[in-house]
Amino acid sequence: MKRFLLALAALWALSGCQTLQQIDKGLYQVADVVSEEDRVTGQRSLSFAGRAEQIAKGNQYVEQILAKEKKEGRKVDAALNRPQYYRLVRVFDRIHTVSHLSNERWQPVLIDRDSFNAFTTGGTYIVVHLGLMEQLKNDDELAAVIGHEIAHTVANHVFERQSHAQVSAIAGSKSARKGAYQAAFTHESEREADRIGILYSALAGFDPLAASRIWARQYTLQGNARALFAHDHPVNAERQAETAKVGQAVKPYYAPGERNPQYASLLKNNVLWQQGESAQAGEGGGLQALLGTAFGAYVQHEQAKQEARRQQAHANFVKAIETRLKLEQSSAPDAKTLDTQWRYSDGPRLTQVVIGLLIQKGEKVLRAVAHVDGEVRAGSRFQARFTLPEGITAQELKSLEGRFYLDDALPVQ
Known part of the structure; x- marks a missing residue:
């Protein structure tokens, strides 16, 4: 922000005596301080940190993680699991080669966590949990995750969000301070990273429909948890549908196991986005860049507000329907299965109904879901069958604290 104010001061000093061409160059300098040209779309996006600063700050965070792993005696990379590490490197290299940051030297890191997770911090590391590697048996699915994470840095999501938060604070935006808004802002970044990552998969010779298979499986296992919290990622069912749509769109660029020979040009112009020509500094490019930055930030702000409202409206709908459901009976046909019968008193016809079960076991909260087949009508009874989480039996469930x-649920249109 200090750099921005200094640039404005310099522009103000020049404006009284310089030509329009020089003023436009000054405007471009101001825009360059507070934004960057989006590598994907070519449009301006808000960012107070240049690429060198992004790398330094992002890498510092990961290096602190690695230092802590070493201090606590945990192995990383090949020392942790040689086959999985070399698999990670092999798939990463193919995706990175077709990315917008292929000119940078990146390093994939494998750490000892059993969770389904991977992340980047805006620098040149990608950190992947061993649990994710073990759960994704298919390299096409691993490529989708790696492409998604690289895309976060390509689109500058880490520093874009920080810059947007600073501007919102200065502007006094009340909505931007709300947790639901912040979750929605991240939600839209996740959708963009999915689109970019799926294109990378196709260009690198990995099945672009693999991402949709991941989220279809996660939906079966986890449901959506619509009313439990604000979502900073698309819920599983929506993510499966959208990634399938994107995968189909970019499928013509995909040849199994082969890098698309036109990948460089397709990064600029493809079925998902088209990069337009930008005017040069001194030729209207400065004004264009400054106005583009402001308009882009405004659009992101409005999209986040709209997404927050959408999520809240659906959460309210789910909570209202929940009050009309009554558990009538439950039974356990075997040690790992719980059958339940419910009555839906009144309301609209429902589809894609998922009942959840939270189980408190010590300090852990475990979750199971049951998908209800077909439509549910007012006044009807329906069955919901749960497969209990690992480590929980039906007999043990009686002594644990559980909540349905x-x-x-969606209204039938």
Whole structure:
């Protein structure tokens, strides 16, 4: 922000005596301080940190993680699991080669966590949990995750969000301070990273429909948890549908196991986006860049507000329907299965009904979901069958604290 104010001061000093061409160059300098040209779309996006600063700050965070792993005696990379590490490197290299940052030297890191997770911090590391590697048996699915994470840095999501938050604070935006808004802002970044990552997969010779298979599986296992919290990622069912649509769109660029020979030009112009020509500094490019930055930030702000409202409206719908459901009976046909019968008193016809079960076991909260087949009508009874989480038996469930909830439902259109 200090750099921005200094640039404005310099522009103000020049404006009284310089030509329009020089003023436009000054405007471009101001725009360059507070934004960067989006590598994907070519449009301006808000960012107070240049690429060198992004790398320094992003890498510092990861290097602190690695230092802590070493201090606590945990192995990383090949020392942790040689086959999985070399698999990670092999798939990463193919995706990175077709990315917008292929000119940078990146390093994939494998750490000892059993969770389904991977992340980047805006620098040149990608950190992947061993649990994710073990759960994704298919290299096409691993490529989708790696492409998604590289895309976060390509689109500058880490520093874009920080810059947007600073501007919102200065502007006094009340909505931007709300947790639901912040979650929605991240939600839209996740959708963009999915689109970019799926294109990378196709260009690198990996199945672009693999991402949709991941989220279809996660939906079966986890449901959507619509009313439990604000979502900073698309819910599984929506993510499966959208990634399938994107995968189909870019499928013509895909040849199994082969890098698309036109990948460089397709990064600029493809079925998902088209990069337009930008005017040069001194030729209207400065004004264009400054106005583009402001307009882009405004659009992102409005999209986040709209997404926050959409999520809240659906969460309210789910909570209202939940009050009309009554558990009538439950039974356990075997040690790992719980059958339940419910009555839906009144309301619209429902589809894609998912009932959730939260189980408290010590300090852990475990979750199971049951997908209800077909439509549910007012006044009807329906069955919901749960497969209990690993480590929980039906007999043990009787002595544990459990709570049923409506995970999701949609009105029949």
